[in-house]
Amino acid sequence: MAEWIESLLNKGTERWPHVLCSKFAQNFAWGVFYFKDGDPAKEQFIAACRDLSVEIVQRKRHLLVGKEDLPRYPYYYLRVIDDSDLAVDGGDYLDRTRACPGGANFGRCNTGIIQSGVVEILKDQPKTDILQLISASRFKVYVISRRLKETLVSMNATSVEFLPCKGAGEEFFQLRVVGKVMSPPDVGAIEIRSRCPNCGALQRYQAEHPSRFQPSSLASVDFQRSMTIRSNGETYQRFLDVDIISSRVQVLLASGEFTGWKRYSDGPPIEFGVVEIEGAPWLH
DSSP states (O other), X not given: OOEEEEEEXXXXXXXXXXXXXXXXXXXXXXXXXXXXXXXXXXXXXXXXXXXXXOOEEEEEXXXXXXXXXXXXXXXXXXXBOEESSOOXXXXXXXXXXXXXXOBTTTBOOOTTOEEOSOOEEOSSOOSSSEEEEOOOOSSOEEEEEHHHHHHHHHTTOOSEEEEEOEETTTTEEEEEEOOBOSSOOBOOSEEEEEEOTTTOOEEEEEESSSOEEOGGGSOSSXXXXXXXXXXXXXXXXXXXXXXXXXXXXXXXXXXXXXXXXXXXXXXXXXXXXXXXXXXXXXXX
């Protein structure tokens, strides 16, 4: 049965008083305190924060669903393992010449990198059916096995392309998300913590709530990319794109038949990232 979990964050910092971390240890992960709806510990925690003058400025609610619930919700966020050890020739398939230079105290910005060639795997093959390459590009670069590619082709997956890899990865393919959301999701009020001084892309920020799309904002496809967010009527460019998949692709990846998929969040621990849609019955 699906249920809600609420994340509570500290104002302007990821540090919490030790007494809170100790007393509510079972509700703490990766700098976030989380409580399921109806958990009496949440009110105790809020009272303890008040006594300690700890201000909570952001609360996020996430829907917790199990495998049996996956078909009930139309879209999910794509999350797969990162492979920092896989040797690839990044010089050939990514063109960084037009990338935003960023700034002196910011570093180089990823915005503007484009793909100009085919992924070449230099030596060992990937050990999973799907993974994300560490490419330093704004868009995510995925590599998948032939059998996963053939399965996606057989189910007529939409808004996705498959490019054969070169070198040691001849049995692997790059999965390219080519679909795009129609309009940016709303995240409520935001607190900007880091932003490219040159192009304005948001690198780090705290949002009032997870992205909420309008029903007309999402395309009826299996793969689509979200590149911007909306807050208080203003649109901001994300530093990293976010990829969204249909429920049938999520069901496939969560089936256990293929390796490389990972849960949506570790803090708080959330197995599947349901995409929130304004007006959907599960938001109420």
